[in-house]
Amino acid sequence: MAQPGFEPPGSGDFIFTPIFGNSILATKPVLLLFFSVILISAFFIVSSRKAAVVPSKLQFAGESIYSFVRDGIGRDVIGHEFQRFVPFLFTIFTFILTNNLFGIIPFMQFPTMSHIGFPVSITIFVYLVYHYVAIKKHGLGKYLKDMCFMPGIPKPMYVLLAPLEFLTYFAIRPLTLAMRLFGNMFAGHLLLMLFTLGGEYLLGSAWVIKIFSAISFSLAIGLSFFEMGIQCLQAYIFTLLVALYIAGALADEH
Amino acid sequence: MSKLLLIRAAAEGSPSPVIPNVAEIIIGLIAFSILFILLRTKAVPKFEKAYTDRTDAIQGGLERAEVAQREAEIALKKYSEQLSDARGEAAKIREDARAQGAAIIEELRTKAQEESARITAAAVAEIEAERQQALNSLRNEVGTLATDLASKIVGEALDDQVRQSRIVDRFLSDMEKSK
DSSP, rough: OOOOOOOOOGGGGGOOOSSSSSSEEEEEEEHHHHHHHHHHHHHHHHHHHSSSSSSHHHHHHHHHHOOOOOIIIIIIOTTGGHHHHHHHHHHHHHHHHHHHTTTTTTOOOOOOSSSSSHHHHHHHHHHHHHHHHHHHHHOOHHHHHHHHHHTSSSSGGGHHHHHHHIIIIIIIIIHHHHHHHHOOOOOOHHHHHHHHHHHHHHHOOHHHHHHHHHHHHHHHHHHHHHHHHHHHHHHHHHHHHHHHHHHHHHSSSS | HHHHHHHHHHHHHHTTTTOOHHHHHHHEEEEHHHHHHHHHIIIHHHHHHHHHHHHHHHHHHHHHHHHHHHHHHHEEEEEHHHHHHHHEEEEEEHHHHHHHHHHHHHHHHHHHHHHHHHHHHHHHHHHOHHHHHHHHHHHHHHHHHHHHHHHHHHHHOOOOHHHHHHHHHHHHHHHHOOO
């Protein structure tokens, strides 16, 4: 029987049929997403429940992540008004981080954020928040004026800059925010699938080829650690950019 | 196997992965909202409370330590003041004692001097009295002797008491005058 040719993984591998029933609610990414909500809220509610001055190990773990977002991202980027944005940033960071890490956790092994719908939904909130904050602070007119007509630039330049700035705020920022996260997770998962499926395929070949199968598998393992780094980094970058956008919206001059 | 083929087949006709699935966006919005509400109401206030408590505990401890230090300083100052007061008082007491001692000595000396003066005066008076007495008795004696002598020499009895006395007095005053 002739070996069927190796079929590389593609975007089709990101399509899941419902595990039970017929609803999209029962597909793997959606279940993972809701599982992450349960996991994150349970962890932080339990770890913060006592809120002791001298923290337990669990509280310390929860607090470390919380203070990383609160102080490391919120306070350092946004400044004195950061406190009211901390819950938002904290939710974004933990939500993305957990869903990203699902990509390398055995048996889950799917980064939820590689379905672009989820990054888009987070981005919608971000989009609403930073425009709302800016309009509330400066008023719509001043906000648009400051956005399109930055002070200290020769007047003819505005012909070029005004539409660019407007596009940046209203289209490029949200698009890049969602696409960056989606793209990294999608590509990372594709890469891991390629080496895993390739190794699996090569395992069925002659024994000499099996060596390459081993190489392929070890690459998949190595890349998993690499992916872990990227997954954490993307969660951080996303949150950092959101903080920067909010800080920009709050700033007196753009 | 048939299921896998089914998925693959579905993938062929599937839209590009960059086209978001609207249902997933809605699910994402719901999931994010739930998580946000849970974290915001249940976790974040507790973490903030822990921070505030900790800051309070640390600041409170520092403040308490400062208060204690201030109190200790005040106590130390008070004690050293008391000590120097006590030293001053001791010196004063010593000084007073010395002065008092000197006064007592002075007083005693004065008393002794007075006493000695009084004794001397008494002695002088006594001597004077005795001298006067001796003088008187001598005067009588000398008178008698002289009369006796004179009567013997003159042979004239000077029995008359008044005359005798006059003669003696005259004799004595002559003697004093000649002296």
